[in-house]
Amino acid sequence: MLYDFKGKEYIDAHSILWVANIGHGRKEIALSCQEQMEKLAYGSLFGGYFNEPAIKLALKLKEIAPAKLQGVFFTSGGSEAVESAIKIARQYHQRKGQLSRVKIISRRESYHGVTWGALSATGLRIYRTPFEPLVPGFLHISPPYCYRCDFGKTYPECKIECAETLEQLIRYEGPKTIAAFIGEPVMSAAGALVAPLEYWNKIQEICRNYGILLIIDEVINAFGRCGYMFASNHYKIKPDLITLAKALTGGYAPMGAVLINKEIMECFQDWMFVHGLTFGGHPVSAIAALKNIEVLEKEKLISKAKDLGKYLLEGLENLKKHKIIGDIRGIGMHTAIEYVKDKKTKEKIKTNLAAKIEESAWKKGIYLCRASIDKTYIAPPLIITKEQINKIIDVLDESIEKAVKDI
Numbered sequence: 001m002l003y004d005f006k007g008k009e010y011i012d013a014h015s016i017l018w019v020a021n022i023g024h025g026r027k028e029i030a031l032s033c034q035e036q037m038e039k040l041a042y043g044s045l046f047g048g049y050f051n052e053p054a055i056k057l058a059l060k061l062k063e064i065a066p067a068k069l070q071g072v073f074f075t076s077g078g079s080e081a082v083e084s085a086i087k088i089a090r091q092y093h094q095r096k097g098q099l100s101r102v103k104i105i106s107r108r109e110s111y112h113g114v115t116w117g118a119l120s121a122t123g124l125r126i127y128r129t130p131f132e133p134l135v136p137g138f139l140h141i142s143p144p145y146c147y148r149c150d151f152g153k154t155y156p157e158c159k160i161e162c163a164e165t166l167e168q169l170i171r172y173e174g175p176k177t178i179a180a181f182i183g184e185p186v187m188s189a190a191g192a193l194v195a196p197l198e199y200w201n202k203i204q205e206i207c208r209n210y211g212i213l214l215i216i217d218e219v220i221n222a223f224g225r226c227g228y229m230f231a232s233n234h235y236k237i238k239p240d241l242i243t244l245a246k247a248l249t250g251g252y253a254p255m256g257a258v259l260i261n262k263e264i265m266e267c268f269q270d271w272m273f274v275h276g277l278t279f280g281g282h283p284v285s286a287i288a289a290l291k292n293i294e295v296l297e298k299e300k301l302i303s304k305a306k307d308l309g310k311y312l313l314e315g316l317e318n319l320k321k322h323k324i325i326g327d328i329r330g331i332g333m334h335t336a337i338e339y340v341k342d343k344k345t346k347e348k349i350k351t352n353l354a355a356k357i358e359e360s361a362w363k364k365g366i367y368l369c370r371a372s373i374d375k376t377y378i379a380p381p382l383i384i385t386k387e388q389i390n391k392i393i394d395v396l397d398e399s400i401e402k403a404v405k406d407i
């Protein structure tokens with residue numbers, strides 16, 4: 001729950017930007033952070049120095065990470081994590097003598113952050129256009145957007161053509177020019193796009209065949225959001241690098257991280273990664289992250305997200321009766337509604353309908369937080385109850401009804 005200045009209460013239906021997975025106001029985290037501040041408020045990881053919470057967190061992440069990822073590089077947030085992963089990939093290939101492997105491939109409609117490298121990987125035009133030209137060497141393929149397939153096909157007859165285009169692009173550009181592919185298992189900002197399992201098998205196979213590193217961006221997907229500690233587990237992806245942030249600390253302090261595979265780590269053993277951030281590995285953030293993971297595990301919130309996520313999605317399905325609802329999709333506690341002008345033609349909504357729905361939901365005590373023209377994201381904290389889910393759906397129902405009348 002969240003409260004405004006007047007004390008009115010709101011259900012946080014979006015974990016404030018997919019961050020507060022364990023919910024708000026956890027005293028145990030606040031107290032641990034206070035204790036750490038009193039002991040050592042800040043410690044740098046530069047020059048071979050460490051601090052105890054950062055080491056403990058690195059070990060914990062290593063323990064829970066998919067594909068036995070071996071190393072951790074800490075940042076202050078998600079964009080920096082993506083930026084760092086891109087630089088690790090480039091320097092790794094340089095170290096291996098493959099100097100031409102510099103290009104990064106991602107997908108249209110993707111969001112990977114706003115710093116130059118991360119923004120160049122981002123595929124959403126709205127974020128890119130005001131700052132173009134962006135960094136050269138960033139390429140984009142079709143997303144696995146089944147509702148609006150670029151090829152006008154339907155799964156499984158499509159034979160996941162969107163994944164096949166990765167191979168076409170690699171061949172066209174020259175395999176030895178590509179450093180890495182970056183993607184979220186479930187595309188969040190595009191509206192919880194859940195690719196078929198086969199999709200990630202194919203992407204992974206293509207990357208392996210051409211010696212291209214696979215960077216999996218789990219900034220939103222991880223820590224239970226999709227019903228798994230990492231969404232990579234759902235797709236059985238074995239990433240070379242994973243980027244983390246947001247729910248890593250549950251929002252109790254800012255932090256991001258890159259998880260790194262053994263081969264890349266070995267490559268950097270006697271070769272410095274010429275990169276670093278003053279607040280990377282901040283001890284207070286590290287304590288918050290450790291406690292956050294402890295809560296996720298102790299309260300079994302991840303399996304809860306899987307079960308309650310089904311309940312949420314089933315409830316949302318009932319909203320399809322509205323003529324402006326084009327699609328409803330998601331996995332775990334990671335869902336979205338896509339609005340259309342016309343259900344049959346899927347004509348896009350041009351006005352910011354989602355903002356209107358968000359505003360009327362706000363008046364009725366539901367906080368949706370990030371309206372996106374034709375999409376509403378519903379991603380509550382994993383501690384939510386069925387009653388609260390019902391309330392979110394009822395309010396959405398009323399708010400959508402009102403928006404339809406006002407069109």
Ligand SMILES: Cc1ncc(COP(=O)(O)O)c(C=O)c1O
Nearest residue numbers: 077078079111112113219220245
């Ligand atoms: C998938 C993904 N990657 C990276 C980022 C960037 O994270 P930050 O906003 O912490 O820089 C975001 C932020 O929403 C994200 O959704």
